[in-house]
Amino acid sequence: MSLVQVLFYIMGFIAVASAIFVAATKSLVRSIFMFFITLFALAGLYVLALADFVAITQVVIYVGGILVLILFAFMLSGKETLNYISQQRKQFMNISKLPALLLAGLFLVVLLNMIFKVDAGNLAWIKRSIENKNVITPNAAMTENIGVNLMTSYLLPFEAISILLLVALVGAAHLSRKEPQS
Amino acid sequence: MNFYLTYFFIAIGLFGFSALFALFGVYAERKVSAFIQDRLGPTETGKYGSLQTFADILKMLQKELITPAAADKLLFMLAPAIIFIAVYLGFAALPWGPGLVPSKLNLGLYYIFAIISIETLGILMAGWGSNNKYSILGAMRSAAQIISYEIPAGFALISVVMIAQTLNLQDIAMQQGILSPEKITFAGFWDVSSIGGIFAWNVFRAPHLLIAFVIYFIASLAESNRAPFDIPEAESELVAGFHTEYTGLRFALVFLAEYSMMFMVSMVGVILFLGAWNTPLPNIGQVQLATWTTGAGWGILWIIIKTLTLVGIQMWIRWTLPRLRVDKLMALCWKILTPLAFACMLVSGIWRLWLM
Numbered sequence: 001m002s003l004v005q006v007l008f009y010i011m012g013f014i015a016v017a018s019a020i021f022v023a024a025t026k027s028l029v030r031s032i033f034m035f036f037i038t039l040f041a042l043a044g045l046y047v048l049a050l051a052d053f054v055a056i057t058q059v060v061i062y063v064g065g066i067l068v069l070i071l072f073a074f075m076l077s078g079k080e081t082l083n084y085i086s087q088q089r090k091q092f093m094n095i096s097k098l099p100a101l102l103l104a105g106l107f108l109v110v111l112l113n114m115i116f117k118v119d120a121g122n123l124a125w126i127k128r129s130i131e132n133k134n135v136i137t138p139n140a141a142m143t144e145n146i147g148v149n150l151m152t153s154y155l156l157p158f159e160a161i162s163i164l165l166l167v168a169l170v171g172a173a174h175l176s177r178k179e180p181q182s
Numbered sequence: 183m184n185f186y187l188t189y190f191f192i193a194i195g196l197f198g199f200s201a202l203f204a205l206f207g208v209y210a211e212r213k214v215s216a217f218i219q220d221r222l223g224p225t226e227t228g229k230y231g232s233l234q235t236f237a238d239i240l241k242m243l244q245k246e247l248i249t250p251a252a253a254d255k256l257l258f259m260l261a262p263a264i265i266f267i268a269v270y271l272g273f274a275a276l277p278w279g280p281g282l283v284p285s286k287l288n289l290g291l292y293y294i295f296a297i298i299s300i301e302t303l304g305i306l307m308a309g310w311g312s313n314n315k316y317s318i319l320g321a322m323r324s325a326a327q328i329i330s331y332e333i334p335a336g337f338a339l340i341s342v343v344m345i346a347q348t349l350n351l352q353d354i355a356m357q358q359g360i361l362s363p364e365k366i367t368f369a370g371f372w373d374v375s376s377i378g379g380i381f382a383w384n385v386f387r388a389p390h391l392l393i394a395f396v397i398y399f400i401a402s403l404a405e406s407n408r409a410p411f412d413i414p415e416a417e418s419e420l421v422a423g424f425h426t427e428y429t430g431l432r433f434a435l436v437f438l439a440e441y442s443m444m445f446m447v448s449m450v451g452v453i454l455f456l457g458a459w460n461t462p463l464p465n466i467g468q469v470q471l472a473t474w475t476t477g478a479g480w481g482i483l484w485i486i487i488k489t490l491t492l493v494g495i496q497m498w499i500r501w502t503l504p505r506l507r508v509d510k511l512m513a514l515c516w517k518i519l520t521p522l523a524f525a526c527m528l529v530s531g532i533w534r535l536w537l538m
Contacts, residue, residue: 029310056289056296064299068325071306075322141288
């Protein structure tokens with residue numbers, strides 16, 4: 001096994017194990033901090049897939065942004081609320097969890113189907129790209145590529161997302177505004 | 183296999199450097215603060231008190247590691263390590279001289295920006311793990327401050343990247359001296375590709391970057407929780423903020439992280455704005471000062487001198503200015519620095535299109 005493969009399995013194991021811990025642990029705060037490790041392991045997997053820009057973006061947005069905001073919400077809420085949440089019913093199977101279980105099961109079926117049916121090494125478009133040398137090498141600079149694609153092929157989704165974010169910002173500003181004194 | 187051994191040596195070397203710098207930094211901080219406040223500072227241990235920080239660290243190593251009974255033990259133990267490692271990882275991408283860079287990352291700058299944000303998580307972990315209201319207040323203030331100030335800092339960095347057209351820190355450094363692969367102009371009109379020196383630095387290549395540099399410097403003070411932005415550990419209100427409960431080695435680690443952070447943000451500022459490892463001396467006709475003072479050894483010397491100057495200014499500011507109130511702090515960030523940083527980014531775009 002090459003070093004890359006060893007690293008892949010190590011990081012895959014960390015990602016899966018920490019994700020299971022996140023879902024199973026009783027302490028909510030610990031599960032958030034464990035989620036940080038899951039995200040980091042995922043970032044490592046992205047690096048192995050030569051998507052280093054995605055890996056770093058993952059760290060910036062999820063670890064530096066979303067995770068910190070979740071923790072913030074946590075610390076602003078009182079200890080009693082948190083204790084109440086962690087003392088909910090412990091049963092693994094109950095009727096209120098049925099939709100979640102159904103969804104997870106269906107996803108598992110789809111994923112397994114994918115893994116067994118697709119022969120990733122022999123797909124036509126992959127072979128064509130290798131023949132045309134249309135592949136990414138470990139030394140390639142990806143940023144320019146991403147920038148050009150965002151501004152040409154994917155301009156419409158990009159702008160749609162920016163409008164969505166603008167709407168969210170305006171909404172947040174409106175909610176936190178002081179009421180005029182009448 | 184030698185290949186990997188070099189990696190280990192460099193990693194250990196960088197750790198040793200950050201530890202040594204913290205020792206020196208604490209001593210310098212005390213002497214600078216003493217000078218500013220008209221005191222003497224440490225005088226007893228060693229000549230001029232120079233061994234004082236060694237004595238302090240020896241004391242710290244011997245101290246008992248106290249874990250509060252109500253603390254979340256795991257988080258409490260891990261937090262100082264995460265705070266330090268987050269900062270230490272950033273050193274991997276910083277270039278020290280021509281050809282001297284621990285890791286040649288295409289995305290060096292973006293990587294450092296990402297790494298800095300991990301420190302917040304460590305601080306929140308410390309605050310929550312301590313189970314102490316002062317710690318948690320300090321941690322929350324710190325997180326709010328770092329998240330807010332990342333925005334002006336980020337846009338100041340983007341305005342440099344737009345001029346440099348690369349995120350690779352070594353390439354950005356290369357562009358600011360006589361080794362530059364492309365034409366450099368002083369303020370957009372005077373070709374200084376072969377003159378180099380101080381005229382080729384980014385702040386003079388495009389003068390609006392001077393404003394971007396000041397924005398970045400202010401934001402970097404806030405990101406390393408230094409006065410006047412030290413509300414996370416405001417002694418008069420919060421005992422010691424997020425590290426109230428820490429003792430001994432763990433406390434030392436938090437301090438090591440703070441001083442490494444000071445060095446790292448200053449070094450990033452130097453690399454992006456103040457010519458990185460390039461010499462400040464220009465070539466004047468036959469007197470080839472820039473050519474003589476460019477090289478690996480000189481590079482390390484210049485970058486350390488420049489970085490230590492910035493660290494010195496950080497200390498000077500800390501002991502001169504009073505602490506900002508929370509609302510003033512946020513007003514400064516959102517109402518002054520962020521619009522200015524946006525303006526800098528806009529000017530950068532125009533500059534790159536029409537003047538370069």
